[in-house]
Amino acid sequence: MHCGWPAIPEWVFCSEAGTxxxxxxxxxxxxxxxRRAQRHGVRPLRLHAAxxxxxxxxxxxxxxxxxxxDQLGHADPALTLRVYAHSLPSEGGDLAFADFGGAxxxxxxxxxxxxxxxxxxxxxxxxxxxxxxxxxxxGFEPPTLRFEA
Numbered sequence: 001m002h003c004g005w006p007a008i009p010e011w012v013f014c015s016e017a018g019t020x021x022x023x024x025x026x027x028x029x030x031x032x033x034x035r036r037a038q039r040h041g042v043r044p045l046r047l048h049a050a051x052x053x054x055x056x057x058x059x060x061x062x063x064x065x066x067x068x069x070d071q072l073g074h075a076d077p078a079l080t081l082r083v084y085a086h087s088l089p090s091e092g093g094d095l096a097f098a099d100f101g102g103a104x105x106x107x108x109x110x111x112x113x114x115x116x117x118x119x120x121x122x123x124x125x126x127x128x129x130x131x132x133x134x135x136x137x138x139g140f141e142p143p144t145l146r147f148e149a
Contacts, residue, residue, distance in 0.1 A: 055080070059087040 009018035013026075030047045038044055051072065058068050068084070069077035 055084050056087040059084050060089060062089065 011018070011020055013021055015021055026047070034044050055068050055072055058071070059065070065081050065084075065088075066077045069080040072080060074080045
């Protein structure tokens with residue numbers, strides 16, 4: 001027995017009987033919370049803002065876009081990504097995790113630059129081949145260069 005129920009209710013927030021909440025009751029309760037918060041100087045927010053706050057905090061904490069989409073009930077994680085992309089942690093440009101078949105180490109040549117300034121076309125071809133071999137080995141699609149018309 002869980003909190004007086006014979007089984008765990010399917011709803012996170014449910015009535016005392018374990019059923020879905022009545023929308024009007026939720027709205028009235030939220031209005032009471034808003035009024036009390038306003039008396040303490042908190043700006044009034046709609047209940048829907050709590051949903052955005054949850055999604056933003058979850059993504060900033062490192063939860064995956066797919067997990068957040070599931071929690072929000074989005075059928076397509078692409079929607080979640082479009083709406084909450086600003087909440088994703090920003091990553092630096094450190095590519096130390098990647099193994100470019102020795103091209104990166106050779107490119108460093110004692111300097112602190114990760115990518116050398118290409119001086120000969122054979123160096124360009126070597127770097128391109130290393131990237132393509134990494135893409136094949138790891139199952140990524142190799143980058144396609146695009147030129148503006």
